[in-house]
Amino acid sequence: MTRTVSAWVTSGDEFLGSAGPFAVDVPWWSEVGPVVGWLEGLLGVPVLVLRLLDVQGGAGGRDGHVTYHVEALERPASGLLDQRRVDTVVLDGVEALRSPWARAAGLRELLDWAAGELASAGRPVSGPVAQRRTWNLSGLFRLPTARGPVWLKATPRFAADEAAVIAAFAGVDPGLVPPLLGVGERRVLMEHIPGEDCWGASPETVGAATVGRLS
Incomplete structure (x- = not known):
């Protein structure tokens, strides 16, 4: 199907x-x-x-x-x-619990924030933003810059502080996580790491990603 x-x-x-x-x-x-x-x-x-x-x-x-x-x-x-x-x-219809990235005004604010953060860091957005994913768990966007793409991820109120989680993993092994380029309330800007999407990843792929490196 x-x-x-x-x-x-x-x-x-x-x-x-x-x-x-x-x-x-x-x-x-x-x-x-x-x-x-x-x-x-x-x-x-x-x-x-x-x-x-x-x-x-x-x-x-x-x-x-x-x-x-x-x-x-x-x-x-x-x-x-x-x-x-x-x-x-x-x-x-207005829903109080609707995620900011599921509203036009909230989405514009999110992308403006990301552009401002990157401009302040001397790495301005150099082309159209590519929207990759949107659902109740996150909004994910790819922002082009002259020094390579950057990923913007927004997460909901009920999710853990993703920036804190990334920092915790980086304290054990920086190679496990992408470098953070910007942090805001329920949003992060991350450096691009080459790879491919793993929908339906095998147990071997999942295990190789983290378990062996943290044991």
């Missing part, structure tokens, strides 16, 4: 229309990079996925048909989005 996607697109307080369904080649609901790429190709403007609205089919965080709320950072040309009726009450 694969993941298909529909997007309800807003710009600020205005609902612009919907797009989809379209297929993406990554099945996991939280992996929004392919969704962003497809929509930016359609609309010709930068977009960011705010949150998942609905899933039909699929299980275990993957597959099925997924509907997302997407924010256009610039207004696209008219006529590119479907104007069929959708339940905009779902988009307008």
Whole structure:
């Protein structure tokens, strides 16, 4: 089974229309990079996925048909989005516990903070931010700089202080964790470390990552 996607697109307080369904080649609901790429190709403007609205089919965080709320950072040309009726009450509803990166204003603030931190460190952002993942456990973004990419990660209120955890591991073995470039409330900026995603990693891969080095 694969993941298909529909997007309800807003710009600020205005609902612009919907797009989809379209297929993406990554099945996991939280992996929004392919969704962003497809929509930016359609609309010709930068977009960011705010949150998942609905899933039909699929299980275990993957597959099925997924509907997302997407924010256009610039207004696209008219006529590119479907104007069929959708339940905009779902988009307008305010939830006190919604993560900051699942709100347009919170997402802009997060990215502005990261850009400011990197500029102050003499390493300004040099191109478009790539949104990689968004779900209830984190928001993950890749920021290009002249000295290589930097990762921005935001975490929820109920999560541990990730910066403190990274520092604790670094005290045992700095090679276990990426260097921290910036720290804020429930957010970190991390140096890039080469590697590949490990969805469904084998027990051997998991064990090699930490257990042997800390024993």
